[in-house]
Amino acid sequence: MQSLLYYAILYPIIYIFPAYVANGAPVIFGGGKPLDMGKTISRMPIFGKHKTIRGTLSGLLSGFIIAYIESLALPYMLYVGIALSFGTMFGDLFGSFIKRRMGIKEGSKTLLLDQYPFLIFALVFALPFGHQPAWYGILFLFVLTGAMHAFTNYAAHKIKLKKVPW
Helix, strand or coil, X not given: CHHHHHHHHHHHHHHHHHHHHHHHHHHHHCCCCECCCCCEECCEECCCCCCEHHHHHHHHHHHXXXXXXXXXXXXXXXXXXXXXXXXXXHHHHXXXXXXXXXXXXXXXXXXXXXXXXXXXXXXXXXXXXXXXXXXXXXXXXXXXXXXXXXXXXXXXXXXCCCCCCC
C-alpha cells in the first residue's frame, strides 16, 4: 500500500512540482511588456498582452529554483525540472496562441486550453530525461491539475492577483 501511495501520488507531485511553480509564478511576478511586443498575425495578437517577458522569465526562473532544490535529494531532477519548466512556459504560450487563433479574447474561460497545455508540454519536454511517473501517476496529475487549476485561480482572484476566477 505504501509503495502505491508513493508511485501514484507522492512521486508524481514531486516530479511535476517545478512545472506547477513555473506555471503559477507569472501570476505573482508577471506584468510589464508583452512577450509578443504587440505584434499580430492576421490582425490577431500572437499571444496577447497577458503573456509578458517578466512573467515568462519569472516562470522559468522559479521552476529552475525548484528543480535545483529537488536535485539536492534527487540529482536527476535538475535536468528534468529545467525541461519541465521550459515545457510549462511553451505549453502555456501554445495554449494562448491557439486561443488567439480561435478568436478567443484574453481572460476568457476556455475548457481544456486553460488547464492542460502546460502540463502536456511539460511532460513531453521532460520525456528524454526519463524518470517519468507511471501511467497511473500521470493520470493522477491530470486529475490534480484540473482541481488545482480551479482552486488556485479562484484563490488568486480572491486575493486580487487575477481579475477573473478562472
